[in-house]
Amino acid sequence: MIKKNWWLLLAAACLLTAFAPLQKKQRIVFFGDSITEAGVKPTGFITLLTNMLQQKGIGNNYELVGAGIGGNKVYDLYLRMDDDVLAKNPDIVVIWVGVNDVWHKRSFGTGTDADKFEKFYNAIIKKLQAKNIKVLLCTPAAIGERTDFSNELDGDLNKYSGIIRNIAANNHCQLIDLRKMTLDYNLANNTSNKESGILTTDRVHLNETGNKMVAEAMMKALFP
Amino acid sequence: MIKKNWWLLLAAACLLTAFAPLQKKQRIVFFGDSITEAGVKPTGFITLLTNMLQQKGIGNNYELVGAGIGGNKVYDLYLRMDDDVLAKNPDIVVIWVGVNDVWHKRSFGTGTDADKFEKFYNAIIKKLQAKNIKVLLCTPAAIGERTDFSNELDGDLNKYSGIIRNIAANNHCQLIDLRKMTLDYNLANNTSNKESGILTTDRVHLNETGNKMVAEAMMKALFP
Amino acid sequence: MIKKNWWLLLAAACLLTAFAPLQKKQRIVFFGDSITEAGVKPTGFITLLTNMLQQKGIGNNYELVGAGIGGNKVYDLYLRMDDDVLAKNPDIVVIWVGVNDVWHKRSFGTGTDADKFEKFYNAIIKKLQAKNIKVLLCTPAAIGERTDFSNELDGDLNKYSGIIRNIAANNHCQLIDLRKMTLDYNLANNTSNKESGILTTDRVHLNETGNKMVAEAMMKALFP
Amino acid sequence: MIKKNWWLLLAAACLLTAFAPLQKKQRIVFFGDSITEAGVKPTGFITLLTNMLQQKGIGNNYELVGAGIGGNKVYDLYLRMDDDVLAKNPDIVVIWVGVNDVWHKRSFGTGTDADKFEKFYNAIIKKLQAKNIKVLLCTPAAIGERTDFSNELDGDLNKYSGIIRNIAANNHCQLIDLRKMTLDYNLANNTSNKESGILTTDRVHLNETGNKMVAEAMMKALFP
Numbered sequence: 070m071i072k073k074n075w076w077l078l079l080a081a082a083c084l085l086t087a088f089a090p091l092q093k094k095q096r097i098v099f100f101g102d103s104i105t106e107a108g109v110k111p112t113g114f115i116t117l118l119t120n121m122l123q124q125k126g127i128g129n130n131y132e133l134v135g136a137g138i139g140g141n142k143v144y145d146l147y148l149r150m151d152d153d154v155l156a157k158n159p160d161i162v163v164i165w166v167g168v169n170d171v172w173h174k175r176s177f178g179t180g181t182d183a184d185k186f187e188k189f190y191n192a193i194i195k196k197l198q199a200k201n202i203k204v205l206l207c208t209p210a211a212i213g214e215r216t217d218f219s220n221e222l223d224g225d226l227n228k229y230s231g232i233i234r235n236i237a238a239n240n241h242c243q244l245i246d247l248r249k250m251t252l253d254y255n256l257a258n259n260t261s262n263k264e265s266g267i268l269t270t271d272r273v274h275l276n277e278t279g280n281k282m283v284a285e286a287m288m289k290a291l292f293p
Numbered sequence: 294m295i296k297k298n299w300w301l302l303l304a305a306a307c308l309l310t311a312f313a314p315l316q317k318k319q320r321i322v323f324f325g326d327s328i329t330e331a332g333v334k335p336t337g338f339i340t341l342l343t344n345m346l347q348q349k350g351i352g353n354n355y356e357l358v359g360a361g362i363g364g365n366k367v368y369d370l371y372l373r374m375d376d377d378v379l380a381k382n383p384d385i386v387v388i389w390v391g392v393n394d395v396w397h398k399r400s401f402g403t404g405t406d407a408d409k410f411e412k413f414y415n416a417i418i419k420k421l422q423a424k425n426i427k428v429l430l431c432t433p434a435a436i437g438e439r440t441d442f443s444n445e446l447d448g449d450l451n452k453y454s455g456i457i458r459n460i461a462a463n464n465h466c467q468l469i470d471l472r473k474m475t476l477d478y479n480l481a482n483n484t485s486n487k488e489s490g491i492l493t494t495d496r497v498h499l500n501e502t503g504n505k506m507v508a509e510a511m512m513k514a515l516f517p
Numbered sequence: 518m519i520k521k522n523w524w525l526l527l528a529a530a531c532l533l534t535a536f537a538p539l540q541k542k543q544r545i546v547f548f549g550d551s552i553t554e555a556g557v558k559p560t561g562f563i564t565l566l567t568n569m570l571q572q573k574g575i576g577n578n579y580e581l582v583g584a585g586i587g588g589n590k591v592y593d594l595y596l597r598m599d600d601d602v603l604a605k606n607p608d609i610v611v612i613w614v615g616v617n618d619v620w621h622k623r624s625f626g627t628g629t630d631a632d633k634f635e636k637f638y639n640a641i642i643k644k645l646q647a648k649n650i651k652v653l654l655c656t657p658a659a660i661g662e663r664t665d666f667s668n669e670l671d672g673d674l675n676k677y678s679g680i681i682r683n684i685a686a687n688n689h690c691q692l693i694d695l696r697k698m699t700l701d702y703n704l705a706n707n708t709s710n711k712e713s714g715i716l717t718t719d720r721v722h723l724n725e726t727g728n729k730m731v732a733e734a735m736m737k738a739l740f741p
Numbered sequence: 742m743i744k745k746n747w748w749l750l751l752a753a754a755c756l757l758t759a760f761a762p763l764q765k766k767q768r769i770v771f772f773g774d775s776i777t778e779a780g781v782k783p784t785g786f787i788t789l790l791t792n793m794l795q796q797k798g799i800g801n802n803y804e805l806v807g808a809g810i811g812g813n814k815v816y817d818l819y820l821r822m823d824d825d826v827l828a829k830n831p832d833i834v835v836i837w838v839g840v841n842d843v844w845h846k847r848s849f850g851t852g853t854d855a856d857k858f859e860k861f862y863n864a865i866i867k868k869l870q871a872k873n874i875k876v877l878l879c880t881p882a883a884i885g886e887r888t889d890f891s892n893e894l895d896g897d898l899n900k901y902s903g904i905i906r907n908i909a910a911n912n913h914c915q916l917i918d919l920r921k922m923t924l925d926y927n928l929a930n931n932t933s934n935k936e937s938g939i940l941t942t943d944r945v946h947l948n949e950t951g952n953k954m955v956a957e958a959m960m961k962a963l964f965p
């Protein structure tokens with residue numbers, strides 16, 4: 070009897086193992102700059118997303134991985150995508166880049182030309198899609214939250230956001246238009262024309278409200 | 294008889310002298326950069342203003358003088374205001390500056406800090422008002438005419454326009470808000486989001502339509 | 518007898534008063550940026566100069582006045598020269614400016630064009646010389662102390678130093694060539710190619726050795 | 742007898758064919774920016790090199806290929822190296838890049854940070870050396886030829902040249918120190934401190950003398 074049971078258990082184990090691949094966790098990599106790097110902190114948007122998935126009872130189906138590095142521009146992502154993204158064998162990649170490409174023009178003289186921004190962005194998508202990885206694109210949220218159109222870099226940030234929107238359309242990628250959401254949110258809520266403190270702590274990096282807004286936007290895009 | 298005539302002549306002379314000040318031409322100096330420098334060309338806004346005054350039959354009452362020099366920023370105006378404005382003994386000065394203060398940040402690394410822009414602007418007004426000269430201020434019209442908020446320098450141009458609006462209010466100067474007019478005109482007429490060609494030839498300098506718009510705006514402000 | 522003495526005292530007092538103008542202190546104003554602003558600190562070069570004059574026993578003949586303001590470029594000096602220099606009625610003015618005109622090109626996009634640097638500098642000298650004030654010019658010492666010619670802004674700093682040397686020659690002003698002294702001192706002493714710490718604390722502002730070098734150079738120039 | 746000879750000839754032919762791979766042309770790719778792009782013009786340094794090899798009678802042993810594209814910075818080389826270099830299966834690659842990485846900081850605000858310059862440069866070398874390709878590195882020659890150390894970007898150009906020298910040493914790559922050669926040549930020949938016209942036409946791109954100097958330097962490095 071004992072022996073028989075032992076065989077039954079073994080059979081059951083084999084069956085479980087056999088079906089395990091069907092239940093393999095989907096891996097979602099968040100690929101970006103310091104904003105994404107901070108996303109895995111306790112109150113960061115990636116952590117919030119993980120919690121949301123747990124509450125929905127689907128937390129075990131997904132693995133969310135942060136791959137953000139401070140100061141990264143689009144070509145930095147391209148350089149490290151083999152090691153930091155492809156090596157992780159993701160099912161989905163959420164790209165969020167652009168702030169430094171614009172910002173560093175003024176602060177260090179080392180921003181990214183618009184045409185090269187587009188070229189490197191397309192090269193990243195091409196490599197990901199060649200591996201059948203689903204790619205979602207985000208527009209850069211903000212460099213300054215003033216609502217009277219006087220944030221110094223808004224013009225360029227809008228231009229690069231437009232480039233990303235076109236890239237998304239051309240490559241059939243889902244778009245998470247954080248730029249538009251940020252502008253709309255500020256127009257509605259930043260009535261005293263503050264430079265920061267509405268969605269960001271410092272004009273660029275997300276505060277608690279910002280992390281919530283981004284997490285919800287990504288939730289909607291990833292799990293509609 | 295001779296004596297009587299003599300008295301009559303004297304009386305006439307006195308009358309003429311008495312009324313002469315009333316007929317003295319008012320001198321209006323337009324003080325600015327290359328846009329103002331081009332204003333005295335055959336189709337420039339200063340020439341158009343002169344023609345408008347002729348048509349109104351008050352052309353002989355006013356002398357319009359261009360004092361624009363290409364590449365000028367606010368501190369360049371301050372440096373040459375004694376020679377180029379005060380020496381001309383104007384009744385009215387129309388100041389139009391700001392494009393290069395913003396533009397040269399990016400193109401040459403030699404723009405003007407916002408706080409110094411304000412400081413020099415106030416110093417110019419103080420010197421003019423000390424001589425009882427009426428001062429009108431213009432906001433900078435445009436660096437790029439795109440209507441999707443993607444002109445690279447719009448944020449900064451709006452910021453400096455805001456500074457000028459405050460300076461006008463604080464110094465009780467009339468404001469000719471060319472920035473607002475340009476934005477409104479483009480939103481209404483630049484439906485294909487062109488970079489130039491609506492009011493400017495090259496994103497900055499006025500085309501025929503632009504010169505007309507500016508001339509009419511100045512006409513309204515100067516001769517309401 | 519008392520009366521007689523009284524008269525003698527009065528006569529002596531008159532004599533002293535009469536000769537007082539001959540003994541009037543010479544006022545030397547140091548006109549510049551943050552480096553000059555720090556010159557009046559306990560270890561600053563202006564304080565060191567004052568001490569040197571005391572030791573030489575001629576301290577009572579001179580009054581050294583600091584007129585440095587952080588972040589100042591040449592046009593800032595021009596703007597405030599009436600209030601901060603001419604109002605003090607100086608006999609001698611030592612101008613030391615140029616670092617920010619070069620540096621701010623990169624850091625803020627608000628440096629000073631070379632041709633305008635020259636124009637404003639000449640305007641300052643003209644105003645000072647018109648009041649018979651003796652003017653001494655200094656070249657900007659350093660933005661970085663590396664000796665392998667790899668300080669990012671050295672090329673431009675050398676260019677602006679050259680402009681100042683020409684201005685000095687053209688206006689018959691004495692030159693204190695701090696740029697050359699700094700380069701020579703570093704070539705001799707900065708054998709490990711340090712970025713700062715030889716004559717500066719932070720690539721720009723003087724450390725103790727730097728303040729001494731500058732004080733001695735000025736001593737030699739002002740009291741040869 | 743005739744038959745025998747025929748067999749001998751055949752044997753000889755077979756032997757020749759067998760050794761043919763030993764005589765395969767060596768392919769040398771010149772990988773760079775607009776300066777390299779112009780190198781294949783009739784008077785360009787790559788053309789001159791080809792002629793030199795012909796004169797030496799070894800022209801048939803080598804194939805020289807230009808792979809320069811105007812405006813390229815180090816990360817542009819990295820992006821296109823698969824298509825433009827590796828696909829050509831080269832034996833030797835001569836990398837010459839750096840001018841735009843420095844220059845574009847000032848002209849467009851889109852230069853390359855020093856640390857990223859190094860990172861991308863190393864990534865290129867790693868990929869080439871992994872394919873057993875011999876790599877030679879050049880330092881950037883000039884942005885301005887003045888000899889009084891007043892070329893605006895010399896400091897940064899020297900810094901990036903220093904980075905390349907270190908990369909060459911660390912990766913056991915041969916170095917063609919065009920920066921040093923250019924400085925030395927100008928110090929000897931540019932006695933009137935001209936901005937261009939000695940080795941360049943426009944401060945950056947090679948004139949006839951410049952192309953000759955570079956061709957000779959490369960000849961010496963490639964075929965010592």
